[in-house]
Amino acid sequence: MDSHTLLLLPLLIPFVVAVATLALRTRPGLQKALNLIGMTGILAASIALLVRIGNEGIQATGLGGWPAPFGIMMVADHLSVIMLIVSALIGVAVAIYAIPNVDAQRVGFGFYPFMNLLMVGINGAFLTGDLFNLYVWFEVMLISSFVLIVLGNTEEQLAGGIKYVVINLVSSLFFLAGVGMIYGLTGTLNMAELAMALPQVEQEGLVTVVAMLFLVSFGIKAALFPLFFWLPASYHTPPAAVSAFFAGLLTKVGVYALIRVFTLLFTQDVGFTHGLLLWAAGLTMVSGVLAAAIQTDFRKILSFHIISQIGYMIMGLALFTPLALIGAVFYIVHHIIVKANLFLVSGAANQLQGTFSLKKLKGLYAAHPLMAVLFVIPAFSLAGFPPLSGFWAKLILAKAGIEAGAYWIVAVAMAVGLFTMYSMSKVWVNAFLPGTDEDVDAGRTPTAVRVMYLPIGALAAATIFISVFAGPVYEMAEQSADELMNSSAYIEAVTGHEESVADSATRVDLDGRAGGVHAQ
Amino acid sequence: METLLAFVIGGLVAVSIYLLMRRDLVRKVIGVVILSNAINLLIFTVGRVTQGASPLIPSADKVPPEGIANPLSQALILTAIVIGFGMLSFALVLLYRTQQSTGTVDAEAFVDEGPDPST
Amino acid sequence: MRNSLILRTAARLLVPLILLFSVFLMLRGHNESGGGFIGGLVAGTAFALYAMAYGTAASRRALRTTPQALLAAGLATALLSAVIPLVQGGAMLQGLWAKPLGVKVGTPILFDVGVYLIVIGITLMIVYELDESGVQFFPQEPHPASLPAEAEEAA
Numbered sequence: 001m002d003s004h005t006l007l008l009l010p011l012l013i014p015f016v017v018a019v020a021t022l023a024l025r026t027r028p029g030l031q032k033a034l035n036l037i038g039m040t041g042i043l044a045a046s047i048a049l050l051v052r053i054g055n056e057g058i059q060a061t062g063l064g065g066w067p068a069p070f071g072i073m074m075v076a077d078h079l080s081v082i083m084l085i086v087s088a089l090i091g092v093a094v095a096i097y098a099i100p101n102v103d104a105q106r107v108g109f110g111f112y113p114f115m116n117l118l119m120v121g122i123n124g125a126f127l128t129g130d131l132f133n134l135y136v137w138f139e140v141m142l143i144s145s146f147v148l149i150v151l152g153n154t155e156e157q158l159a160g161g162i163k164y165v166v167i168n169l170v171s172s173l174f175f176l177a178g179v180g181m182i183y184g185l186t187g188t189l190n191m192a193e194l195a196m197a198l199p200q201v202e203q204e205g206l207v208t209v210v211a212m213l214f215l216v217s218f219g220i221k222a223a224l225f226p227l228f229f230w231l232p233a234s235y236h237t238p239p240a241a242v243s244a245f246f247a248g249l250l251t252k253v254g255v256y257a258l259i260r261v262f263t264l265l266f267t268q269d270v271g272f273t274h275g276l277l278l279w280a281a282g283l284t285m286v287s288g289v290l291a292a293a294i295q296t297d298f299r300k301i302l303s304f305h306i307i308s309q310i311g312y313m314i315m316g317l318a319l320f321t322p323l324a325l326i327g328a329v330f331y332i333v334h335h336i337i338v339k340a341n342l343f344l345v346s347g348a349a350n351q352l353q354g355t356f357s358l359k360k361l362k363g364l365y366a367a368h369p370l371m372a373v374l375f376v377i378p379a380f381s382l383a384g385f386p387p388l389s390g391f392w393a394k395l396i397l398a399k400a401g402i403e404a405g406a407y408w409i410v411a412v413a414m415a416v417g418l419f420t421m422y423s424m425s426k427v428w429v430n431a432f433l434p435g436t437d438e439d440v441d442a443g444r445t446p447t448a449v450r451v452m453y454l455p456i457g458a459l460a461a462a463t464i465f466i467s468v469f470a471g472p473v474y475e476m477a478e479q480s481a482d483e484l485m486n487s488s489a490y491i492e493a494v495t496g497h498e499e500s501v502a503d504s505a506t507r508v509d510l511d512g513r514a515g516g517v518h519a520q
Numbered sequence: 521m522e523t524l525l526a527f528v529i530g531g532l533v534a535v536s537i538y539l540l541m542r543r544d545l546v547r548k549v550i551g552v553v554i555l556s557n558a559i560n561l562l563i564f565t566v567g568r569v570t571q572g573a574s575p576l577i578p579s580a581d582k583v584p585p586e587g588i589a590n591p592l593s594q595a596l597i598l599t600a601i602v603i604g605f606g607m608l609s610f611a612l613v614l615l616y617r618t619q620q621s622t623g624t625v626d627a628e629a630f631v632d633e634g635p636d637p638s639t
Numbered sequence: 640m641r642n643s644l645i646l647r648t649a650a651r652l653l654v655p656l657i658l659l660f661s662v663f664l665m666l667r668g669h670n671e672s673g674g675g676f677i678g679g680l681v682a683g684t685a686f687a688l689y690a691m692a693y694g695t696a697a698s699r700r701a702l703r704t705t706p707q708a709l710l711a712a713g714l715a716t717a718l719l720s721a722v723i724p725l726v727q728g729g730a731m732l733q734g735l736w737a738k739p740l741g742v743k744v745g746t747p748i749l750f751d752v753g754v755y756l757i758v759i760g761i762t763l764m765i766v767y768e769l770d771e772s773g774v775q776f777f778p779q780e781p782h783p784a785s786l787p788a789e790a791e792e793a794a
Binding site for chain 3: 004005008012015016018019022023025061062063064065066110
């Protein structure tokens, strides 16, 4: 298969499945099967793509046969493909989990088409090499997530959905404003071209303004301090399958976008922009973990922990050393798997005892020891217990922080790890150990929950896999960090020529446009 | 022309921020609409303003005539308008459903009370 | 607006015209301003007008299919136009052209047809959904055929 098709498969597969499931509205069984096949297909295609870029370097292709910078480019480097693989893995897990977890009514209203459209948007955002196109993928992702978060129309969902919708609309508009301004400054929206053009822009102040617009916009999407309030207000309302998918992936698309633009585009004023990011990272960690400490709802605790964990990833980006970026990438991989898994566990607990409240959940350990084991693996990994994946992720970041001399952020990160342990043990004590007054009957595990164990177990196995084989994952993260720190390979793959050879002749000169465009 | 448009954009953004700060959710959504139009105008303006020359290629020619308006910013705005239209209609339906189900469009009514402190 | 004889008579005449005009707009988009999006919007207003005059139930019957099916068909058509060049060894979304019987047809037209169907589907989904969820700006029941009774009702 040629690279062009392979590169586009992660977009085409979910799109085809979305159309097919939409056409098969009255056949829920077929929809479920198609969805599972589609997600597995994306996973396979993404792995094939990883092998391809491992052999042949960064792959880039233009839609419609147009070369850069005129066409929209799709680019796959290590970071993109790692994100693709992990998101497809979550996709497969959620596809299985959704079979018992998502009720017939929601399926009838289009759960599967929108799940796949969401996947199209996510994969598009990971693959695109064009800023405006990134905006379009974000919108595809948003509109599908809007539908998924309110699907079912419960009062709680609507109230949470309103906040989610309004804040995300505003965030997209900030992004669009940044895109407009950067186009006005440089005359291009191709990211590789921008990487060459931005250092030559004379109005450095305006470049920083655009950087801040992007920081605010992606910061909202990634739930960065102080822009995270929408997340815990909405993530605990939809069915567990949806909230696990959101918790694992959506904020991480924001993190991915931050990493992309703050390594490729905005590296002119690292002292200011990345210094700001480092403060935001520290405050995000602390505020998330402290807010989680007072919560009593299983999924709200987990929601606030997403926020504190985002802080670690941004810390890696903000330190802006090769090791720190390795840490950030490793952390993202670890976090997506672990966090989605914890949300899935919370859904299984809800299925058994009919509640997400820690005051009402009890005695899961005695009644369902398997579930207790499956909870402990991701929970301990989240808190950073050796030798689980979270430990390695935190270790790399701590080492990078000490090497960079940013001791305070390392201290904050370690303290936040302790608080994470506190929250996880609170869940353990309340939900899994016996209640004080009465014993819980250890009846047979319902079939629905048995099916749920399958993806939960698979993700727990994935966690153990990255814990034991941390080496290969580290190497992949290292390769993506290399590509991020040294963007010439990316630029060469997209534009087809070396950075030094590149001149501004191909770029459209906005003020003397008559000469620029028509010379073509 | 650019100066005038800059002030118009500034005015629209100010109006939209004011509306976004209101408690009434309908006003918030109107604020989002105005902000989206302000930003479309921004993209239009930064694409450089040209008067009286639409970016169409005469059927006899292969290349556009000199001095036409920038077609890219127009294409970007068109895409943004279409997306904005979809988002707006979704937001309005959602708002309507919320109003039906909760009986209010006051943002204060949706403030999260936080965990029950009685433990 | 409700139960207006003028509206219902006018709608009966206008709906086919608007639909015809929408197809014209879509095809015109190939070389001049127009296109699938605007064509689809215009076609959507035709059915919305019909709903305004006769109620959404009648409009749904006039559509003969569901908006969701239109949406799926449109997405499938657009997807097909994107994938055909891929099968031919080109790039996705590349424009391929042929001239059977002297008419220039190609994948961009197919794409526009897809957009046309998607826009009709989405517009009608919103219009019907809003009306049926209780906004009730269209008449709720299809009207009895007898005109004098309606005239009395309107009066």
